[in-house]
Amino acid sequence: MQQQSYLDHAATTTTYPEVIEAVAAQRAVVGNPSSLHTAGRAARRVVEERREQIADLVGARPSEVVFMSGGTEADNLAVIGSYRARRAQHPGARRVLTSTIEHHAVLDAVEHLVRREDAEVTWLEVDAVGRVDLDGVRSALETDPASVAVVSLMWANNEVGTIQPVAEVAALAAEHGIPVHTDAVQAVGHVAVDFAASGVSLLSLTGHKLGGPVGVGALLARRDATVQPLTHGGGQERGIRSGTLDVAGIVGLATALEIACGEREAEAARLAGLRDRMLQGALDLDLGIRVGGDWQPRDWSRRLPGNAHLIIEGCEGDSLLYLLDAAGVMCSTGSACHAGVPQPSHVLLGMGLSETEARGALRLTLGRTTTDADVERALAALPAAVERARRAGSLSTPGGSATSGGSTAPGGSATAGGSATPGEAGAAVEVAS
Incomplete structure (x- = not known):
């Protein structure tokens, strides 16, 4: 062969054998962590112990670890949920600042806000190696900071691997009291990530990029971060993410993160x-x-x-x-x-x-x-x-290209001919350079 x-x-990496064993062992144990009987309390204990373990590994407090189904859900909750919460407190805060090279879990969430919720987007341009320009970020923030709802900048790019100056951007935004979210899906477990030291308000991570199972991740949400939930039900996870917790998946996530950070x-x-x-x-x-x-x-x-x-x-x-x-x-x-x-x-x-x-x-x-x-x-x-x-x-083709058509906007819409304007979603768009 x-x-x-x-x-x-x-895209997805191999699962650690220790994770497979730990998940299989927990799958054999019954218990909903929201139940009050013995089995439920045992499941809750497992969840909280693993929450503490994860928090310690990424520089967060246990109460700041909100379990998710993965990076996409975490990104959507961070971007859409924080935008809605910010606008509820400050109706004039309609602008979202994000880079032109974000993952579609962020780009499509931003596009949804522009199309459906009256948002405006200021695209933060990057240089030739894919790193955001800090002067451009500063300029975008200082141009009517009261109008900015949230900034979202990935920790490391999923295509070219460039690591972004997230802490510096968070420091600039903090001068105006603006929350910053970072998609750290590609970074956690591979490079040093310290949530508290970074200064961001929200951070997304997922299990299957670092040797854990698919279908489990977390949103790190600072205690003073305001986020409106996207799902409603039992009010689990600080009331911002309802749903029965996957205890075995959480065990797998914590196990993988511990191994990945250790080596x-x-x-x-x-x-x-x-x-x-x-x-x-x-x-x-x-x-x-x-x-x-x-x-x-x-x-x-x-x-x-x-x-x-x-x-x-x-x-x-x-x-x-x-x-x-x-x-x-x-x-x-x-x-x-x-x-x-x-x-x-x-x-x-x-x-x-x-x-x-x-x-x-x-x-x-x-x-x-x-x-x-x-x-x-x-x-x-x-x-x-x-x-x-x-x-x-x-x-x-005569031009040597197998296909025709224009370029793609960050939001994912194909355009006819020429270069696309970032984030063409039918509302006001700015490009910060």
């Missing part, structure tokens, strides 16, 4: 070495490949240690993905598909790349099971995949 290399750990520094150093080998090896192939995002060898303070992002002009990312998959290398591309038409990554467009450049992107993300052999297999498969993808692209 052909050997396989899984290099898509940013974080050693694993980051190992993965950064493999990442550097992947990136430098791809450059050495002399195929016209460039590195996407901020890369300094042996450094993981500015880029996630396991993220290797390649820009390969003259290719469609989807073609590269399938060709590499056929060669036993599983990775991903940042492109999206709307109405059957592939669209270039909004992240890369936000970084200033052309549509042609953005279409030829590959994301190879490394994890606990990645070895030197996986890196070598990917590098060995790249030349043939690039040659075939370029040949296919040159045959598809």
Whole structure:
């Protein structure tokens, strides 16, 4: 059988064996943590012990850990819930500040607010490596700060791995009393994350990105953070997230986080070495490949240690993905598909790349099971995949692109021709640079 290399750990990573065992053991125990009888109280004890464990690992208080079904729910609650709460207190606070390279769990939540709840959005631009411009943030905040409801800035980008100056942005927002949310789904367990020290009001994390189960995560919500619930029912989790808690999932999340944080520094150093080998090896192939995002060898303070992002002009990312998959290398591309038409990554467009450049992107993300052999297999498969993808692209259309159409706005709407204005949602839009 052909050997396989899984290099898509940013999408979901392998589950720790200890997590599988812990979840299975808890699944065998009955008890709703909201029940008052013996079994219910035992389940509640497990939940609260794990809540304390998670809080300690991420620099939070136990009361600040609100359990979720994952990162998407946490992002939606943070963005929409804090916007509604802020507007209830300050009706003139209609602006949402967020970057052009956020995950769609944030972008689509913002787009919903613009379309349905009278919000305005100020898009925070990023530089060529995908890092938000602090002067632009300052300017956007100081331009009528009373009109700003919430700021949302991811801790680390899921496509190019660039780590953002979250603490600095939180400090700027704090000068005006504005809450800041950060999507830290890609960061927690992989780089140092301290909720209290960061100064943010809200932080999203999830289990399956760090070796835990799918379907469980948390929103860290500072005690003075005001958030309106999106779901209503039993009033669990500080009244902002109703629903029976998944005790076994919470056990799995806490177990995975403890293991990931315990081995974080050693694993980051190992993965950064493999990442550097992947990136430098791809450059050495002399195929016209460039590195996407901020890369300094042996450094993981500015880029996630396991993220290797390649820009390969003259290719469609989807073609590269399938060709590499056929060669036993599983990775991903940042492109999206709307109405059957592939669209270039909004992240890369936000970084200033052309549509042609953005279409030829590959994301190879490394994890606990990645070895030197996986890196070598990917590098060995790249030349043939690039040659075939370029040949296919040159045959598809006179312009060399297999598809037509415009660019994609951060909110996900395809546009006809030219560059899209960020967040085209039918309301007032500003771009802070």
